[in-house]
Amino acid sequence: MSIDLTEDTITAAAVAAFDNTKDPRARELFQALVRYIHDFAREVRLTDEEWFTAMDFLVRVGQMSSPTRQEFILLSDVLGLSVLVDLINHHRGQFATESTLLGPFFIENRPRVPNGADISGGVPGVPLFVTGRVLDQDGKPVAGAHVDTWHSDGDGFYDVQMPEKLHDRPAMRALLTTDAEGRFWYRSITPKYYPVPTDGPVGEIMRASERSPIRPEHIHFWLQAPGYDPLITMLFRGDDPYLTTDPVFGAKRALVVEFARHAPGVAPDGTAVDVPFQTVDWTFTLLRQRTVQAA
Numbered sequence: 001m002s003i004d005l006t007e008d009t010i011t012a013a014a015v016a017a018f019d020n021t022k023d024p025r026a027r028e029l030f031q032a033l034v035r036y037i038h039d040f041a042r043e044v045r046l047t048d049e050e051w052f053t054a055m056d057f058l059v060r061v062g063q064m065s066s067p068t069r070q071e072f073i074l075l076s077d078v079l080g081l082s083v084l085v086d087l088i089n090h091h092r093g094q095f096a097t098e099s100t101l102l103g104p105f106f107i108e109n110r111p112r113v114p115n116g117a118d119i120s121g122g123v124p125g126v127p128l129f130v131t132g133r134v135l136d137q138d139g140k141p142v143a144g145a146h147v148d149t150w151h152s153d154g155d156g157f158y159d160v161q162m163p164e165k166l167h168d169r170p171a172m173r174a175l176l177t178t179d180a181e182g183r184f185w186y187r188s189i190t191p192k193y194y195p196v197p198t199d200g201p202v203g204e205i206m207r208a209s210e211r212s213p214i215r216p217e218h219i220h221f222w223l224q225a226p227g228y229d230p231l232i233t234m235l236f237r238g239d240d241p242y243l244t245t246d247p248v249f250g251a252k253r254a255l256v257v258e259f260a261r262h263a264p265g266v267a268p269d270g271t272a273v274d275v276p277f278q279t280v281d282w283t284f285t286l287l288r289q290r291t292v293q294a295a
């Protein structure tokens with residue numbers, strides 16, 4: 001029984017308290033967490049006040065969180081943890097599209113639309129025509145893949161950040177399906193670089209550390225097809241001034257794409273457009289899921 005513990009003996013006691021955890025992986029996680037968090041407190045000589053501040057901070061992160069405001073994910077993002085977990089788990093190699101973080105703005109409530117749809121939800125902006133192709137690592141089309149896409153408007157706001165203006169309707173997001181040649185295409189409006197939400201507790205961290213909250217301009221994609229590893233990724237605008245200072249560490253050179261600018265004319269889907277518009281075209285490569293051989 002642990003009694004009369006000291007700064008030097010409490011860690012072993014707290015680690016041992018998890019010895020009977022049946023699930024070996026859960027035991028490993030609990031015990032490593034205890035070791036690291038104790039070492040952290042000892043290293044920085046954590047004060048009572050700092051500990052209370054941290055507990056209050058986490059409570060406020062929880063209170064801020066909702067299905068449309070993922071403050072805990074945002075906290076993980078600005079600490080670099082989300083991208084680290086992605087890097088640990090998704091060694092995609094040179095033949096598959098790089099992944100990156102999900103971010104807090106994906107929501108389940110998005111319209112399922114046919115290829116060619118206008119997904120802007122009526123939000124005004126510079127027209128954008130996105131064409132994509134989904135292939136496997138041998139260059140064969142992946143038909144029937146689910147393609148989730150979402151992005152901000154031209155002022156850098158996602159639909160979920162302006163529920164009153166949009167009457168809670170989803171905009172600039174959709175779920176599409178690739179055709180027999182692995183193609184998908186849609187119309188929307190061009191996004192813009194934007195600050196990660198700073199009106200919650202995570203914003204306090206950004207201000208205290210004088211970090212730029214601006215994410216470079218991007219479009220999100222989440223590709224899923226039976227038999228393939230899901231791919232969560234983004235495409236970034238090449239000439240974006242914030243590409244190298246992403247506050248959530250998600251930008252990658254391999255995901256930089258040209259947002260081609262066009263004078264009024266005919267869009268890739270044959271639509272006549274009477275204002276300047278932009279196009280993005282990209283080929284995504286999925287990795288086949290590794291099959292685990294039964295012993």
Ligand code: BEZ
Nearest residue numbers: 074077103104105196248
């Ligand atoms: C996003 O790209 O939507 C995002 C990612 C991380 C934090 C905030 C926003």
Ligand code: FE
Nearest residue numbers: 103105218220
């Ligand atoms: Fe985003």
